[in-house]
Amino acid sequence: MPDLRPLERVPSQARTVCDLFEHQVRTRPGATALRTARRSWTYAELGRVTARLARRLRRRGAGPGSVVGLLAPRGVAAITGVVAILRSGAACLPLDPADPPRRNQEVLADAGCDQVLTAAPTPWLPAAQLIDDPTLRGEDDAAPPPHAASPLDLAYAITTSGSTGRPKVVGVPHQGLFNLMVASIEDLGLIEPGDVMLWTTAVTVDSTMHDCLMPLCCGACLAVPGDADLPASRMVRTARSLGATVLEIPAAVLGPYGRSLLPRLAASGVRLVITGGSQLDGPGLADAGGPVVWNGYGPTETSVAPTWYRCVPSTPRWVPIGRPIRGVRAYVLDEDLSPVPDGQEGQLYIGGAGVARGYLGLPGRTAAVFLPDPYAELPGQRMYATGDRVRKGPDGELSFLGRVDDQVKISGFRVEIGEVEHALRECPGVVDAAVLLREDAPGGAAVVAFLAGTPAPGEEITDRLRDRLPGHMIPRLHVWLDALPLNRPGKVDRTALRAIPLTGAARRDGHG
Numbered sequence: 001m002p003d004l005r006p007l008e009r010v011p012s013q014a015r016t017v018c019d020l021f022e023h024q025v026r027t028r029p030g031a032t033a034l035r036t037a038r039r040s041w042t043y044a045e046l047g048r049v050t051a052r053l054a055r056r057l058r059r060r061g062a063g064p065g066s067v068v069g070l071l072a073p074r075g076v077a078a079i080t081g082v083v084a085i086l087r088s089g090a091a092c093l094p095l096d097p098a099d100p101p102r103r104n105q106e107v108l109a110d111a112g113c114d115q116v117l118t119a120a121p122t123p124w125l126p127a128a129q130l131i132d133d134p135t136l137r138g139e140d141d142a143a144p145p146p147h148a149a150s151p152l153d154l155a156y157a158i159t160t161s162g163s164t165g166r167p168k169v170v171g172v173p174h175q176g177l178f179n180l181m182v183a184s185i186e187d188l189g190l191i192e193p194g195d196v197m198l199w200t201t202a203v204t205v206d207s208t209m210h211d212c213l214m215p216l217c218c219g220a221c222l223a224v225p226g227d228a229d230l231p232a233s234r235m236v237r238t239a240r241s242l243g244a245t246v247l248e249i250p251a252a253v254l255g256p257y258g259r260s261l262l263p264r265l266a267a268s269g270v271r272l273v274i275t276g277g278s279q280l281d282g283p284g285l286a287d288a289g290g291p292v293v294w295n296g297y298g299p300t301e302t303s304v305a306p307t308w309y310r311c312v313p314s315t316p317r318w319v320p321i322g323r324p325i326r327g328v329r330a331y332v333l334d335e336d337l338s339p340v341p342d343g344q345e346g347q348l349y350i351g352g353a354g355v356a357r358g359y360l361g362l363p364g365r366t367a368a369v370f371l372p373d374p375y376a377e378l379p380g381q382r383m384y385a386t387g388d389r390v391r392k393g394p395d396g397e398l399s400f401l402g403r404v405d406d407q408v409k410i411s412g413f414r415v416e417i418g419e420v421e422h423a424l425r426e427c428p429g430v431v432d433a434a435v436l437l438r439e440d441a442p443g444g445a446a447v448v449a450f451l452a453g454t455p456a457p458g459e460e461i462t463d464r465l466r467d468r469l470p471g472h473m474i475p476r477l478h479v480w481l482d483a484l485p486l487n488r489p490g491k492v493d494r495t496a497l498r499a500i501p502l503t504g505a506a507r508r509d510g511h512g
Contacts, residue, residue, distance in 0.1 A: 068088070093107070159204065256431045278491045432451070
């Protein structure tokens with residue numbers, strides 16, 4: 001019998017996501033916490049399983065100040081591991097079992113992991129603890145879970161690509177994750193106790209920490225699909241079969257396909273779609289009578305998404321990234337770290353509760369981008385230099401303009417890649433577009449457009465672009481693909497695009 005008592009959204013004494021989860025275990029033990037196509041788990045059941053595993057981790061040395069690795073694909077074992085690690089007081093470092101062992105070993109060493117949880121026996125990690133260990137079932141369920149971490153202790157660590165070829169490990173404290181949860185539940189309305197959140201993201205992406213823990217922090221249900229991959233073609237069917245009401249779709253997918261996808265999701269029962277990961281370039285996302293769309297923005301270094309924007313019928317195609325949530329400060333500054341007037345371009349800096357501790361084991365790189373915050377009320381606060389160029393409009397909404405380092409030069413002219421991609425998506429037959437400067441192009445360095453959709457003659461594309469762009473910004477070569485390749489976080493995989501041969505590419509005049 002489900003527990004239908006009124007829910008206290010965020011208890012006043014709560015300080016971490018562990019506090020929020022344990023509140024649900026105490027007050028709604030019979031409510032469904034986790035669901036797959038085969039079975040479901042109540043909050044009481046999930047609470048017992050994760051408490052057993054947390055106690056074992058604690059006995060083996062895990063706790064505040066330590067980092068525990070998690071080697072598991074998306075699934076019940078993975079979310080069990082995440083919750084258990086957090087309840088042990090340690091920080092969770094998710095890793096992909098499909099990644100090369102050498103890379104994972106380097107990441108574990110950089111993060112100082114002494115313990116690792118795995119979903120299956122792993123030859124190169126013989127000492128790892130199995131998440132679903134039969135010996136755990138004989139432990140005393142009456143024992144309380146370990147003492148939870150404090151707001152300043154690390155909650156999780158996420159790898160990001162590094163310019164040296166070795167990934168950086170970002171450490172995020174509980175206060176940033178907790179602040180995001182409270183804003184998501186109380187201010188944005190992203191989740192409600194009666195919702196079912198469909199888990200669509202990869203375990204190693206920071207938005208998983210938000211998407212998976214958010215329902216468990218407010219008494220809702222997390223639905224776990226059985227497929228390793230969940231492309232747009234299967235998303236509607238999966239959402240319907242698991243009763244999903246909320247899910248996340250990467251901006252790289254929602255932008256080109258949202259107009260057709262959103263009405264079908266609404267018909268299947270989805271009320272709200274979260275998106276992010278890259279610039280959302282999509283027309284009419286609030287016009288088709290589909291679910292509410294919230295666009296979340298934020299680097300990993302700022303606790304998933306410090307700013308949010310709700311799409312409305314008047315939303316421009318180049319969707320804003322919105323306003324900062326509670327506890328977060330957003331500054332638009334020039335090169336001297338002075339505020340720029342509204343309407344002018346500057347770099348976005350994020351301060352407040354969402355700022356990460358930094359890159360684990362890399363104090364030099366941390367100091368380069370985590371700077372003293374000269375505008376904070378209290379001394380000792382820091383802000384993160386995002387490297388993103390933005391503009392604040394008269395309504396206070398922030399608009400993303402591109403990366404500080406996302407400018408290339410052709411014949412002495414600066415070319416803004418994002419502006420070219422935006423113009424291409426409005427050309428005949430183009431559903432999605434990505435642009436690169438390719439030094440290996442026939443005839444020398446060239447701006448190359450990779451396009452998905454219905455191939456159109458090159459001269460049609462070029463004629464349309466001439467009305468919008470100066471000549472030096474018009475791509476010289478066009479490469480049509482069935483779909484743009486995406487990486488694990490759901491962004492366009494530009495590394496894969498750089499490897500595509502250009503020998504058969506069409507020139508902008510339409511000739512091969």
